[in-house]
Amino acid sequence: MNIWMYILVSAAVSYLIRVTPLVLIRREITNRTLRSFLYYVPYVTLAVMTFPAIVEATQHPIAGLLALIAGIVLAWKGGSLFLVAVICCLVVFVSEWFLI
């Protein structure tokens, strides 16, 4: 498999997803089920990708679990994208200091 082909395929799909509605659809989608499906997709797919992957990404699973909990609590309290990402990293860095 060629890396440049991976880039080409993902770039083409990414752009088509974004440009198609802007160019073709000038009205809102009316099909309620389709609207609802698209509305839930990002949350579901990101959740599926986050767990258990976050626990498996770190050297020690407990560190990943602590980062997951810290990230959820901070995001719940309205922490920004940037802040949540950085704090998760810090939690792993500090906790692995004790765990390993």
Added chain:
Amino acid sequence: MEAIAIDSNRTCFQRGLRDGMPIALGYFAVSFTLGLAAKNAGFSAFQAMIESLTNNASAGEYAVFSLAAVGASYWEVAIMTLVTNARYLLMACSLSQKLAPDTPLRHRMLIAYDITDEVFGISIAVPGRLNPWYTYGAMSAAIPGWGVGTFLGVAVGSILPLRLVSALSVGLYGMFLAIIVPPARDNRVILGAALLSFAASFAASRWQLLAGISSGVKTIILTVVIALAAAILFPVKDEEGASKS
């Protein structure tokens, strides 16, 4: 149309550039961790940067790097990119309502290039109609941050100690949490769907019967099943969906 007439394109661009600065800083840190994933998948710093500059999608790119790492087929990459970036379809639909109906095609095609959670977020928050130049200003800040961060993630990632790499590798998941959790807090259906997704994803990773199926395909199946079930059981009201991200 009045809103566009009042503010010149230059003013809108500068305002977008200003609002895009914090996005650029956040992107730099996040794309750095993305570069680590790219490196694991065998991408050079230049290739990873091109992937970032042509995709502008954290979760989508992460999926591509994960699939590339295991030598997945191009079809798998195409479908995963479609699934992980499906939210941009909805955002683009929403943004098409925000533009003046007579906005020329070239503007629509340029804006489409960088519809991300954040650039979309600030573009849709502009009062009245969206002047494309506002989005161009934000893009001018956000895109370099995203590209340079990815490049350095690959280039400098290798000289970082394992402990630091381990810590940075959760940055992306932290970002995903920042996207999922606030709407889950305010919407019980999203909360239920997210918790169910966690559980199903965990079960799928442990279930021996599914051991032969790639994680990318598992993600597609779980996403379609859970999101479709939620859509049928709890269809969103008319005010939700396209108007919110």
